[in-house]
Amino acid sequence: MYRVLASRALRAKSLCETSTTSPLASLTLSRLNHSIPFATVDAEELSGAHPAEVQSFVQGKWIGSSNHNTLLDPLNGEPFIKVAEVDETGTQPFVESLSQCPKHGLHNPFKSPERYLLYGDISTKAAHMLALPKVADFFARLIQRVAPKSYQQAAGEVFVTRKFLENFCGDQVRFLARSFAIPGNHLGQQSHGYRWPYGPVTIVTPFNFPLEIPLLQLMGALYMGNKPLLKVDSKVSIVMEQMMRLLHYCGLPVEDVDFINSDGKTMNKILLEANPRMTLFTGSSRVAEKLALDLKGRIRLEDAGFDWKVLGPDVQEVDYVAWQCDQDAYACSGQKCSAQSMLFIHENWSKTPLVSKLKELAERRKLEDLTIGPVLTFTTEAMLEHMENLLQIPGSKLLFGGKPLKNHSIPSIYGALEPTAVYVPIEEILKDSKTYELVTKEIFGPFQIVTEYKKDQLPLVLDALERMHAHLTAAVVSNDPIFLQEVIGNSVNGTTYAGLRGRTTGAPQNHWFGPAGDPRGAGIGTPEAIKLVWSCHREIIYDYGPVPQGWEVPPST
Secondary structure (H helix, E strand, C coil): CHHHCCCHHHHHHHHHHCCCCCCCCCCHHHHHHHHCCCCCCCCCCCCCCCCEEECEEECCEEECCCCEEEEECCCCCCEEEEEECECHHHCHHHHHHHHCCCCCCCCECCECCHHHHHHHHHHHHHHHHHHCHHHHHHHHHHHHHHCCCCHHHHHHHHHHHHHHHHHCCCCHHHHHCCCEEEECCCCCEEEEEEEECCCEEEEEECCCCCCHHHHHHHHHHHHCCCEEEEEECCCCHHHHHHHHHHHHHCCCCCCCCEEECECHHHHHHHHHHHCCCEEEEECCHHHHHHHHHHCCCCEEEECCCCEEEEECCCCCCHHHHHHHHHHHHHHHHHCCCCCEEEEEEEHHHHCCCHHHHHHHHHHCCCHHHCCCCCECCCCHHHHHHHHHHHCCCCCCEEEECCCECCCCCCCCCCECECCEEEECCHHHHCCCHHHHHHHCCCCCCCEEEEEEECCCCHHHHHHHHHHCCCCCEEEEECCCHHHHHHHHHCCCCCEEEECCCCCCCCCCCCCCECCCCCCCECCECCHHHHHHHHCEEEEEEEECCCCCCCCCCCCCC
8 A cells, every 4th residue: 555655656766766776676675775875674665574673772782672562554554663672671771871971971162072073074974865865765755654644744854854954064063062251350250151961861752753853852962962862752763763873874973872662661760760961852741741750850841732823804815824724734644743723713714715725625635645644642533532522512513524534454543534623612612621621632633623703802812822731833824913913922832933824833943943931841953942952051260360469368257
């Protein structure tokens, strides 16, 4: 089934044409390894008939395990990847490796500063590798195999990763550690502020962006002088395993990063025993709050996002706004932490064909090109049950979708649902806390809530926004400056798009992406995000003297 998806034949032909031909056509992996020197899997061949194995990496060595987590192909249910997971008896090497890193890190402004240049060089080489069409295609296809999304979405993830690496080539890594100096109170005194690493750190990332999230956070940690232990959701960790091999090929010192495959219980044991100085967690709010307690607050979070979009009173470019709403809600089958979860429509928009256009756009999504696909953390039954609960609210109705996908072989452990939208009256949303909690429950899939507000009901919209717990992304679709001022001034979300082309999704490398309103909030992608998450402030006050001529010991104070 996989081979017929998303016009793959043409791209597969291109990949083969750029590879060195083997005398034996059956030696596909040999051709791949000759063409892509770091690769140990073939994304095109990966299947039940040609399974792959994923290893962990610790203390400079790749290691296997007798404990395997066998993953089912999300498109047909075949066992196709064996992840060698470390269990609770095998944690000691990872604990020891982290413990060997001092609190002052692998480098800092006073220690091994040449490593800032090393990481500029590594970024240059890695960016060059990702710029090669065959390598970019390799990662895009590997992403598709484990987190099915359209080729355009998968390739976009690779592109953003490459651009991030290009942003930190040459001297840009050491510029992250730029210091400042302030004149002192007397001759010989100056205070200097420095960005200082934490030393041993851990990174835990989810399934939905198998390359972009872990790679950007990993490199940010390394740039600032930390030694990270990286854990990626086992469902997709094969992508980052291959990226680790690419980084080693590009000169990453093998002692600088450990990479683990394990279940959550084992990783929690490592966190408690190794006592990392900082942990970056991207994932569910429930796990985030548990880790915040376990780690005594030494954590940065980019957790769940029930993200909203408000359409203002000025109606224009209906086709474009409808398309962007469809992209925000249903691209990657809604499995983005920035996906549009609730759409507030001003009554002026209700007089346009916006909703009917949304329905048309949603209905053109199909499994064949993976513009809709498996939902990896919610079953079909769970999403339908949530929909039925919503439809019990007075005045609610199904706008479109609401049915399981047909004619597929997606295993039942995953979800398969048509792009779905449920309308709920805004008055009912705010009627009581139980209803509000039901309506704002995050469904990490192709599912959104739609509501309408009248011109005098903007305070109700703002009240709904104020009650939300997660404040990641948002969009205010309006070119009315007074309306923008009102909504932006009364909301919190850390990454907010404002204007006619406002969207909720989009985490490119050129702007901050992260939540606001929480001191534990983490960012990603920009110099500001890297410095915030992966370094702390250290002040060093130089006081050389001279001691004033004729100085005498003063009275006690």
